[in-house]
Amino acid sequence: MKSMAMIDYPYPANFLTPLPGWPVKEACRPLNRNPSKSQRKNVWLLSHMVSLYYNYTGTTKTICANPEKCEGPYAQLGDPLGWAWQSCTEMVMPQCDSGLPNDFFPKTCPFTIEEFLNDCGKQFNSRGYHPGLIRPNWIIHNYGDHFPSASNIVFSNGKLDPWSGGGWKDSNTREGSLVSIILEQGAHHYDLRGAHKDDTDEVKKVREQEANEIKNWIKQAKEKYSKL
Known part of the structure; x- marks a missing residue:
């Protein structure tokens, strides 16, 4: 579930493993729809989450979550x-x-x-x-x-991403040319992914802001060095 939250994009993707759009909502749907006091049924519902992450395509014959025994969803990134x-x-x-x-x-x-x-x-x-x-x-x-001379950096984080806790700031703010951007509906590096027809309006605006920040840095640099 932690990894699924990291890649909770609004459209189907296969960054770590093939998943549907908004996979966390999809994984929790059976639990929300069929709350039960039966431990057996709840275990079955949890198995749905596991199957969604490890076998969304339905083509995996055996689910193996132990990286020492088999390749997991991180195998494409190198040694699991x-x-x-x-x-x-x-x-x-x-x-x-x-x-x-x-x-x-x-x-x-x-x-x-x-x-x-x-x-x-x-x-x-x-x-x-x-x-x-x-x-x-x-x-x-x-x-x-501590980097008092740092400049021209955009720190973007999405609140859907468990890694966002390690971000520079937890709110939209600016200190000189250092900019913090927080996406309410952003998963891991969502704003850095390619454009998609199902992108949220929020990420479209953030990408535009990031592009404008970079354009401004370039403009300022040209103005500064053109005077030398």
Whole structure:
């Protein structure tokens, strides 16, 4: 469901795996339409979500969600365990799930590095992983965390994207030539995808704004250097 939320576009797409338009709504439709107190029926309804993500086309004979046993939907992006290894070594991002009643994912909040190491060990100890490999501050040490001279950047985030929590700002704002744009109905890099006939009006306006920002940067640069 987390990955499905990331690619919750208003039209059919196959960025990670083939899915219908607005896949989260489609996945939740049976639960909303047929609420039940029967655990057996609820498990069946949840299986609909799994099947939608892993076998929307109906052509997959066997559903396998274990990347160590088979190729998953991320296989087209490279080693399915590549991102997991990165996040257990250099790209440490403190994230956790609140659990019930906020969501149905197991409660993992508050985030602790000890528990994170434990989870990484379960996945990678057999491959030589050990606590000495984790560098939780590597990004800051390597790239810094304060850029007072930064300019000409548009930071766009969509509220449908679980990764938006790591964005620069959580509202539309501007600081000099740094611009934050928030899409209410935006999934992962939705504004950077190609134009589609079913695009929302919101993303059309955002793309136009982004293009105008870039045009303005170019105009200002030309004016500045034409005087030299």
